[in-house]
Amino acid sequence: MEELFTDMTAFSGVWAGLSSVFSSPELWLLVLVGVFLGMTVGVLPGFGPPAAMALLFPLVYVLEPLAGISLLAGIFYGAKYGGAVTSILMGIPGEADAVATLFEGHPLARSGRAKEALAAATLASFIGGTAATLGMVLLAPVLSRAALFFGPSGRAAIMAGALFLVAFTSPGGVRRGLAMVFLGLALALPGMDPVYGASRLTFGSWQLSGGVELTSLLLGIFGIGDLLDALLGGGSARKDTAEADVTPVCLRSAGMAALRGSVLGFATGLVPCGAGVTASFASHALEKRLSRHPERFGKGAWEGLTGPEASNNAAAMASFAPLLLLGLPTNPIMAALLGALTIVGVVPGPSLPQESPAFYWGLIFCLLMGNLFLLGLGLGLAGFWARLARLPFRLLWPAILLFCLVGSYVGADGISSPVQCLFFGALSVFLKRQGCSPAPLVLAFVLGPRLETHLLQTLLSGW
Amino acid sequence: MKWRLLHLCRNLLWLLPYALLTANVSPAFADGPVRLSVAFSPGGALDVAARALAKEAEKELGSAVIVQNTPSGGGMTAVARLVSSRPDGSNLAACVTNALIFIPHRNDVPYHPLKDVEPLLVFGQASPVLVTRPDADWKTLDDFLDATRKHKGELRIGVPGLGTPSHIALAMMAAKDPSLQWRFVPFGGPGEAETALLGGHVDAAASGALPRIRKGQLHPLMVLAGTGLSALPDVPSLSDKGFSDPGRGDSSFILLAPAGTEEKELDRLSRIFEKAARSETFLNTLTSYSVAPVLRNREEAKTFLKKAWEEEGTILRAVGIADMPAAHSAPKSPEK
Structure with a gap:
């Protein structure tokens, strides 16, 4: 066992990765495009990162594996940044993990320090993302060996555990969370049995023999669902916070907060549960605990902004480790990425760094590169994002609707996919009105067949 | 002036995703990309061979070959999906012949191995x-x-x-x-x-x-x-x-099209993929796996499949494996 992996020399693949990144300039362009699109879509109203991801998901069908996944990853953290921008400027978090950013960022913006707050958040994101990526590089051999330890039984247990954790931590309460998990598992049932290949629940229709399409589900729930929700006038209410005097930014303490947040985020990111949210709230709480002026928190404390922001970005980067090494997504976006990995023909698993070093290390370098682009675009175009965030929604929704339908048609051939897509859009609106968060549903949908396969493998190997 | 610039920026920004999407997708639509689904998950001999074959064939086809993995069911999922797809030459599957001649003898499958698929090429024979x-x-x-x-x-x-x-x-x-x-x-x-x-x-x-x-x-x-x-x-x-x-011939790698595809199209695809299978790059790929470079063209593959299908039934009954339970080798335990 030991000698098998000591010769693995964790970093032998680094050159392969570096060369695959530097040999293709179009990869740089794609990462830049990904980050830019992600930021744009993340900033635009009526849209969260999962929606952005879902919209551009069909692109993986036409790109090389590394390019496609890097593009999607770029969209992912670009959109995360977009969420921070809307949180700070307008008090509308795109996703749950931007809520902690809102606590401090929005008061700062209201007291006239929007630009500094944006810059601080950008820098903190950069620190968090870069630290976590470097952590992944350094810990690669350990992580990979740890991942090998999980066989079918271990993976089945972790996946079941992850689903429960998500159900318990999702907004709307445990009961609703569990219901969503089971709905997701049920949606994954029609089609072919993943082990024996028998068709089930297809009701004799060939449209269902392929099961429910991931692209239609994603586009339906996050694209059309969010759109309908916004059109029907849901949306989050803007919070009114009392304006207060804000201390000028102290670079040292804010920087330290970002570093602490990075470590915290990296650690939580490795654990398979709603990493970003946990990390950012934990970091906010930690900073408040450590601060000499806890009374400033909630009214615009810089540490409370940089800590969570670094933390949720670090968690986002770190959650690539369970995704790539165990095939375990920790949030809906990662679930979409897992689907994309399958489409481009990359098997996530402990041996991924050895089997396709060019892909594994290439992706890590793309993540680093994307972080740099994010810093540049975030600082350089801060004013542009701020204006973009105020774009009226009525200009946007026709384009979004079109994208979703075209995207689902391209993703899987046939007219049944756009129909499925519309159906899931309606379902998503209904669920949201009932106070259910669709995230556990999507995660359960993606994990369902895998959980089933691993469970069966466990049972067949007589454990 | 400032407002106009901003307006322009917004419009351009709008166009960007559109442009990207159409630029990427429309050429693929125009030439009809070929979807090749591989019956096993990535990383095995079949997957690697099929991807190498697709890459070579792309040069001749003049359109992209998109390789997708549809593992599960020992290969029957890929074949079942192929059979239900449009027979216009844009949907192909690469599987191991076991999905055609062994599994249908034992499982209830939604296809007939001789009637519902058109073999294009046998491009290797594995010895696991x-x-x-x-x-x-x-x-x-x-x-x-x-x-x-x-x-x-x-x-x-x-x-x-x-x-x-x-x-x-x-x-x-x-x-x-x-x-x-x-x-x-x-x-x-x-x-x-x-x-x-x-x-x-x-x-x-x-x-x-x-x-x-x-x-x-x-x-x-x-x-x-x-x-x-x-x-x-x-x-x-x-x-x-x-x-x-x-x-028996059940460990051969075979390239399939759905039945009902035009004869002309079948011939064209078979010719192109055969040429790809003779290329040096493809043959080099095979040497990394225990796969013999067996090559059978469309006609040969068809007769081969027919013969193997008939032999398989006889052999399976003779060995008493035809109603063997799926996972356990103990002959007594009933299936399901």
């Missing part, structure tokens, strides 16, 4: 190798068989799916000698089975990754085919050890 970890207690096949008898059906073998050639070969060994009993653990492809082996979650696995065997990461016990491999001269084959040689 039973491998184990180098630090395992058994170094030779005899040690392994002794251990199997001692542990009374406790040993676990990872196979790339139920009803795949390696699973059948092992199950036939078990059917011949009742003292041999294993637990077969199905994975989506040989790559996943190898990973499970390295992690110690199965005791042996069927794989064909020669580089890993040469590097000493995997220890070969037996070639699961009638004849040995020239790349592994010291490893015994099934006939060397007196086991029945499956010898």
Whole structure:
């Protein structure tokens, strides 16, 4: 066992990765495009990162594996940044993990320090993302060996555990969370049995023999669902916070907060549960605990902004480790990425760094590169994002609707996919009105067949 | 002025995603990209060979070949999806012939192997190798068989799916000698089975990754085919050890189109893919796996499939494997 992996020399693949990144300039362009699109879509109203991801998901069908996944990853953290921008400027978090950013960022913006707050958040994101990526590089051999330890039984247990954790931590309460998990598992049932290949629940229709399409589900729930929700006038209410005097930014303490947040985020990111949210709230709480002026928190404390922001970005980067090494997504976006990995023909698993070093290390370098682009675009175009965030929604929704339908048609051939897509859009609106968060549903949908396969493998190997 | 600039920016920004989407998708639509679904998960011989073939064929086809993996069901999922897709030459599948001639004999499948698919090309023949970890207690096949008898059906073998050639070969060994009993653990492809082996979650696995065997990461016990491999001269084959040689054509890699595709299109695709299969790049890829460069064109593949299908039924009934339960080699336990 030991000698098998000591010769693995964790970093032998680094050159392969570096060369695959530097040999293709179009990869740089794609990462830049990904980050830019992600930021744009993340900033635009009526849209969260999962929606952005879902919209551009069909692109993986036409790109090389590394390019496609890097593009999607770029969209992912670009959109995360977009969420921070809307949180700070307008008090509308795109996703749950931007809520902690809102606590401090929005008061700062209201007291006239929007630009500094944006810059601080950008820098903190950069620190968090870069630290976590470097952590992944350094810990690669350990992580990979740890991942090998999980066989079918271990993976089945972790996946079941992850689903429960998500159900318990999702907004709307445990009961609703569990219901969503089971709905997701049920949606994954029609089609072919993943082990024996028998068709089930297809009701004799060939449209269902392929099961429910991931692209239609994603586009339906996050694209059309969010759109309908916004059109029907849901949306989050803007919070009114009392304006207060804000201390000028102290670079040292804010920087330290970002570093602490990075470590915290990296650690939580490795654990398979709603990493970003946990990390950012934990970091906010930690900073408040450590601060000499806890009374400033909630009214615009810089540490409370940089800590969570670094933390949720670090968690986002770190959650690539369970995704790539165990095939375990920790949030809906990662679930979409897992689907994309399958489409481009990359098997996530402990041996991924050895089997396709060019892909594994290439992706890590793309993540680093994307972080740099994010810093540049975030600082350089801060004013542009701020204006973009105020774009009226009525200009946007026709384009979004079109994208979703075209995207689902391209993703899987046939007219049944756009129909499925519309159906899931309606379902998503209904669920949201009932106070259910669709995230556990999507995660359960993606994990369902895998959980089933691993469970069966466990049972067949007589454990 | 400032407002106008801003307005322009917004409009341009709007156009960007559109432009990107259309730029990427429309050429693919115009030439009709070919979707090639591979019956196993990535990382195994079939996947690697099919991808190499697709890359070569792309040059001639003039359109993209998008390779997608549809593992599960030992290959039947890929075939079943192919059969239900549009027969316009844009949907192809690469699978191992077991999905056509073995599985339909035992499972209820939504296709007829001779009527619903059009074989285009046979592009290789695999001889899976039973491998184990180098630090395992058994170094030779005899040690392994002794251990199997001692542990009374406790040993676990990872196979790339139920009803795949390696699973059948092992199950036939078990059917011949009742003292041999294993637990077969199905994975989506040989790559996943190898990973499970390295992690110690199965005791042996069927794989064909020669580089890993040469590097000493995997220890070969037996070639699961009638004849040995020239790349592994010291490893015994099934006939060397007196086991029945499956010898049928069910471990060939085959390229399929749905029945009903135009004759002209079938000929064109078959010609292009045949040329790709003769290319040096493709043949070099095969040398990394225990896959023999067997090549059969459309006509030959068709007769081959027909003959193999008929022989398979006879052989399976003779060996008593036709109603063998899927996962356990013990003949008594009922299925499901």
